[in-house]
Amino acid sequence: MKVGFIQCAVISAVFAVAGYLVFSSASLNTSLPLTVSASLLLSGILTPWLASLFNSSTSVSDKDNASAASDVTTLYVGNLPYKANEDAVKEYFKDFLPVHSVRLMKDRRTGKRKGYGFIEVETDDVDGTIAKLNDSIFLERTLKVRPAKDKVTDQE
Structure with a gap:
């Protein structure tokens, strides 16, 4: 199964919204810049990590299939x-x-x-x-x- 950058971005957005809810419910006096920066931080970390995780696993299997097809x-x-x-x-x-x-x-x-x-x-x-x-x-x-x-x- 090949997962692209868009799918990883959607997953990261879900985590960002979850992070927003966690940070906003953690304190009643939450400022908007802190919440936005925390959600951006989560999405900025998760998107590249998920993309590398999915892309590296599919590229290794593609290389194995290519090398098995011809010696x-x-x-x-x-x-x-x-x-x-x-x-x-x-x-x-x-x-x-x-x-x-x-x-x-x-x-x-x-x-x-x-x-x-x-x-x-x-x-x-x-x-x-x-x-x-x-x-x-x-x-x-x-x-x-x-x-x-x-x-x-x-x-x-």
Whole structure:
């Protein structure tokens, strides 16, 4: 159930009226500015709190549903042509499956491409995708496609 800002404002208004009644009945000599400021304070606190409460719970479930619908997998792609850029690689792979991102590795010193990179693709069948793309020809080069390994960091 998705609750919007208007529903939260209505709930806050109800609390503000209740606050007005509580403050006005608490003492017979209640001044109007105190009552109005107290009801505004209640509505100002409750409206953002209720909105964040309802919106955060619905957005978490929406993210879970989106991630469950499609898996993003990172693949290693080797033997890439040195002249290929990220856009060319993305164009080639998007003919086979949806591509989220492409990262081609470069030499830090020279800035030249190293001939391999990583692509994030949307697939439920990793093995089938690799079988389809491995040994395919891209710009006169035979690509080597494997599942990407997790980056290992030295922790000593």
